[in-house]
Amino acid sequence: TKWGPKYPAIVRLWENAWSEFVPFLDYDVEIRRVICSTNAIESVNARYRRAIRARGHFPTEQAALKCLYLATRALDPTGRGRARWAMRWKPALNAFAITFEGRIN
DSSP: OOSTTTOHHHHHHHHHTHHHHHHHHTSOHHHHHHHHOOHHHHHHHHHHHHHHHHHOOOSSHHHHHHHHHHHHHHTSTTSOHHHHHHHHHHHHHHHHHHHTTTTOO
């Protein structure tokens, strides 16, 4: 009622999508945080686009794959990213293990 007069289209969209949104609220906060966050994916995609744009064209598909592989490796040149990744993802992985018991090893 508060936002309806000011934003009728948004309220209508919210009401139409309510049945899809409510199950999302049943998940743990850590799982919702992972589902809503696309920062890591956006960052990797931006690095790929930058690497491809810098080289222009590739003579073979193998050359393009090698470029993407090297761009991926350059994301964590020291190899310490896995430890940071585990620290950030541990709460979410625990929540996934509880919610989807037997499906995550």
